[in-house]
Amino acid sequence: MKRRIVTATVLNQSGVLNRVTCLFTKRHFNIESITVGHTETEGISKMTFVVSVEDDRQIEQLLKQLNKQIDVLKVSDITNQAIVARELALIKVLANGQTRAEINGIVEPFRALIIDLSRDTLIVQVTGDTEKIEAIIELLKPYGIKELSRTGVTAFARGSQKSVTDIKQYTLLK
Incomplete structure (x- = not known):
């Protein structure tokens, strides 16, 4: 299993966390940790997920599904980037x-x-x-x-x- 860090910038609306985490559940991803908080822009939040995946194909599919969500503005797998x-x-x-x-x-x-x-x-x-x-x-x-x-x-x-x-x-x- 590979540990991946995925971020999602979302509209801060009721139910968005539930809809996003349901995608993980449907695809049998175990969320090791999740953090959510406001960003510098009013009405926008950032979610950070740490998940375990078996292969790169799984994470690509998850990113595509997250991008289809209406409340999701941007999704990134930042695992292999220089991060803080x-x-x-x-x-x-x-x-x-x-x-x-x-x-x-x-x-x-x-x-x-x-x-x-x-x-x-x-x-x-x-x-x-x-x-x-x-x-x-x-x-x-x-x-x-x-x-x-x-x-x-x-x-x-x-x-x-x-x-x-x-x-x-x-x-x-x-």
Whole structure:
């Protein structure tokens, strides 16, 4: 299975999310994550889907079907483009006076924040790519994760669409 990131710019109208996600359901796509939010243009929203597909033919068919929807203005598979992608996670961790300093030591290098404290728990807010979120979760598991909530990936293409290899080579030359 290949993991793909698909964005759809849509009219912000009642039922559009349901109609779009029904297309995924009809074609037996599992949506790993979905984020939806307003754009810079009033009445327009952007949806970001992370889906698993077996082959490129499946994703092409899905893109064609999404483009046929009346509320959908633009659809893109941005998986192979240079993109900026972020996710947010809130993690409630069991913590007492002895473990708080240790947890803070884990949180700090991730540039995460402790946004709430109680006598026996603390809540960590972390943003970044999926791998970063997974890494901090793994490090906090031994302390006892009481609750976890993730937003899912939101992403869009970078301004310059040079390949990631070109960007790395350019950076090395500087």
